[in-house]
Amino acid sequence: IADIKGGPEQGLDRLGQTLQLHGWVRTLRVQSTVTFIEVNDGSCLSNMQCVMSSDAQGYDQVESGSVATGASVWVQGIVVNSQGSKQKVELKVNKIVVVGKSDPSYPIQKKRVSREFLRTKAHLRPRTNTFGAVARVRNALAYATHKFFQDNGFVWVSSPIITASDCEGAGEQFCVTTLMPSSRDVVDSPVDGIPKTKDGLIDWSQDFFGKPAFLTVSGQLNAETYATALSDVYTFGPTFRAENSNTSRHLAEFWMIEPELAFADLDDDMACATAYLQYVVRYVLENCKEDMDFFNTWIEKGIIDRLSDVAQKEFVQLTYTNAIELLLRAKKKFEFPVKWGCDLQSEHERYITEEAFSGCPEIKAFYMRQNDDGNTVAAMDVLVPRVGELIGGSQREERLEYLEDRLEQLKLNKESYWWYLDLRRYGSVPHAGFGLGFERLVQFATGVENIRDAIPFPRTPGSAEF
Ligand code: 4AD
Ligand code: MG
Numbered sequence: 001i002a003d004i005k006g007g008p009e010q011g012l013d014r015l016g017q018t019l020q021l022h023g024w025v026r027t028l029r030v031q032s033t034v035t036f037i038e039v040n041d042g043s044c045l046s047n048m049q050c051v052m053s054s055d056a057q058g059y060d061q062v063e064s065g066s067v068a069t070g071a072s073v074w075v076q077g078i079v080v081n082s083q084g085s086k087q088k089v090e091l092k093v094n095k096i097v098v099v100g101k102s103d104p105s106y107p108i109q110k111k112r113v114s115r116e117f118l119r120t121k122a123h124l125r126p127r128t129n130t131f132g133a134v135a136r137v138r139n140a141l142a143y144a145t146h147k148f149f150q151d152n153g154f155v156w157v158s159s160p161i162i163t164a165s166d167c168e169g170a171g172e173q174f175c176v177t178t179l180m181p182s183s184r185d186v187v188d189s190p191v192d193g194i195p196k197t198k199d200g201l202i203d204w205s206q207d208f209f210g211k212p213a214f215l216t217v218s219g220q221l222n223a224e225t226y227a228t229a230l231s232d233v234y235t236f237g238p239t240f241r242a243e244n245s246n247t248s249r250h251l252a253e254f255w256m257i258e259p260e261l262a263f264a265d266l267d268d269d270m271a272c273a274t275a276y277l278q279y280v281v282r283y284v285l286e287n288c289k290e291d292m293d294f295f296n297t298w299i300e301k302g303i304i305d306r307l308s309d310v311a312q313k314e315f316v317q318l319t320y321t322n323a324i325e326l327l328l329r330a331k332k333k334f335e336f337p338v339k340w341g342c343d344l345q346s347e348h349e350r351y352i353t354e355e356a357f358s359g360c361p362e363i364k365a366f367y368m369r370q371n372d373d374g375n376t377v378a379a380m381d382v383l384v385p386r387v388g389e390l391i392g393g394s395q396r397e398e399r400l401e402y403l404e405d406r407l408e409q410l411k412l413n414k415e416s417y418w419w420y421l422d423l424r425r426y427g428s429v430p431h432a433g434f435g436l437g438f439e440r441l442v443q444f445a446t447g448v449e450n451i452r453d454a455i456p457f458p459r460t461p462g463s464a465e466f
Contacts, residue, residue: 001076004091005043012089014079021048021075021091024127025102028067035062037093039073042126045133045290049082050075052093061098069109070102070127115453122457122466130299133291134453137284138442142236144283145257145438148276149234154259157226159219159235164212165420167221169366169412172241173214174252177207215240218435219258220367221420224396227260227431228423234259236438244461248450249346249388251439253459260433266369266378266395269432273382273391274315276436282311284445300447306385307445318352320376326356344381349388366406367420368394369430380434387444393434400424 004019023041033054038047052059061067077091084090107113108124118125125131149156162176206212219235226233235258243250259276261268285292285307296304318326327338327348332355336345344352368377382391397403403424407414414421442454452458457466 004048004079005041015081015089016079018076018078018094019091021050021077022099023048023073023075025067025069025071025073027069028062030062035059035067037067037073037075037096039075040127040132042132044136045129045294046087048075049084049087049090050077050093050096051080051090052096056093056095058096058098061096066098066101067096068102068104068106070106072099072102073097074099115448115450119452119458126456129294130448131453133294134442134446134448135456137288137291137295137446138438138454140284140288141280141438141441141445144280144287145236145276147283148279149259152232154232154234155226155230157219157223157230157233157235159216159222159237159258161216161238161240162208162213163216163222164214165221165416166214167216167218167367169410170217172243173217174240174242175207176213176215178209217241218256220260220433220435223258223260223433224367224420224431225423227262227433228427228429231262232259246461247346248452249440249443251451251455251458251460254451254455255438256435257438258433258435260431262429262431264395264432265430266380266432269393269395269434270317270380273380273393273434273436277382277391278311280441281307281445285311295447303447310384315382323348323352327351330355344389346388349383350385353383353385353388365394366403366410366412367396369397370402370406378432382434382436384444386447386449387440389437390440390444391434391436393432395430395432398424398428398430400428 001018001020004014004021021039021041023039026038026040026047027036028038029036035052035054037050037052039050040047052062067073074097075091075093076095077093079089080092082088082090106124107121108118108128113128115130118128118131126135146156166173216239218239219237223233223235235256237255238253239256240253241250242252259272261272264272285304292304292307296302321340323344324338324340324342327334330351332351334345334347334351336342336347338348365377365379368379370377377394379392379394381389381393384390397406400421403421404414407417439451439454442448443451446454448454452460
């Protein structure tokens with residue numbers, strides 16, 4: 001017997017055929033002559049309506065209560081035209097087998113449940129409409145990301161998760177340790193609360209087999225080494241930031257996409273960011289129609305129009321100085337005062353993208369190429385409504401002396417960047433790249449307000465359950 005997948009659309013050209021379906025029961029309605037079972041197999045948003053009369057094989061499981069919300073079932077039936085208005089076809093059940101029963105305590109019953117509540121049930125939330133749709137769109141965005149870069153001749157490079165360098169120089173790294181103190185040879189009973197080993201105090205900062213190591217905040221420096229050999233490359237992997245901030249846009253563990261372009265400047269970088277963003281947005285609009293309609297109705301009204309605009313319209317380009325002027329002219333009172341030289345805060349980004357428009361550069365980071373004014377660097381951010389900063393990128397400092405000066409200025413340890421400096425010693429080239437926070441892209445494309453709902457298992461301060 002052939003399989004039929006969740007959505008009724010897929011049964012349209014298979015009327016009269018006997019097919020089988022595996023899935024989870026969403027709802028059960030027992031009426032006097034027939035029983036309706038909505039089954040979802042996760043392949044799409046819509047359920048397959050299974051209609052069952054009391055003479056079908058396995059009906060006793062309906063009577064005994066085994067066919068309940070949350071249970072997994074195997075259903076065999078004939079594809080027929082549906083009497084109902086919600087779907088065109090349905091499955092007339094010949095036989096049903098409950099594969100795994102569902103305890104009555106199943107927490108996701110039919111009534112709508114809040115997303116806060118569902119965060120405490122991260123192991124079951126993919127079975128809801130919203131999280132099923134987010135997972136599928138996230139998958140489509142990942143696929144489209146690889147497709148875009150592969151089609152454009154970029155090589156995917158795996159950047160390490162454990163590293164000794166701090167790409168952003170912001171000290172937001174998690175330390176890597178070899179062993180937990182409990183499993184080490186702890187000699188002193190830790191009266192003062194600090195475990196000690198035979199060799200004295202544990203030096204956490206040197207604890208990667210005697211060397212310091214951290215979880216990476218960005219794969220950029222590694223991407224640069226490959227870009228200066230293979231030309232255009234990109235990374236796509238998890239990155240970590242130990243920022244103790246509880247916002248709807250920050251995670252301690254997030255995925256980043258970081259293209260790096262050799263023989264390229266900031267304009268090439270911006271062009272790449274624009275083309276990439278338009279491509280992936282168009283991809284989900286074309287390939288995730290059912291899920292996007294769902295978001296448009298239930299999560300963020302008008303999101304389809306907004307994304308269609310992004311896919312077609314030119315991005316507004318705004319210099320840092322112009323952005324500051326714009327903010328200074330704004331009638332609004334900001335919590336963080338604006339002056340030239342300041343870093344843009346979320347409220348400023350929100351004003352620019354939601355009340356003025358979008359797109360603008362910032363200052364910072366040792367690797368950014370110094371502009372001829374000696375005062376600013378060749379950097380850019382892509383800001384979008386609701387999410388704020390989606391992309392941060394720059395042209396990199398390819399000149400050895402400038403880079404050395406910059407490391408000194410920022411009091412960064414030159415020795416530990418020896419290999420990065422080597423790239424400027426041997427065949428240096430102008431190059432540029434950017435980093436896009438994948439969960440922010442998922443937020444932007446689905447309309448989910450909180451970044452915790454854009455990743456299957458969010459890691460935020462104090463929360464690493466599941
Ligand atoms: O602006 P950021 O810090 O830039 C870099 O890491 C560069 N090395 C990238 C590069 O040029 N290759 O981070 C890049 C993007 C941000 O624009 C944001 O979308 C995302 O990463 N991001 C976060 N997303 C979720 N949670 C966090 N804590 C994030 N921090 C940054
Ligand atoms: Mg940034």
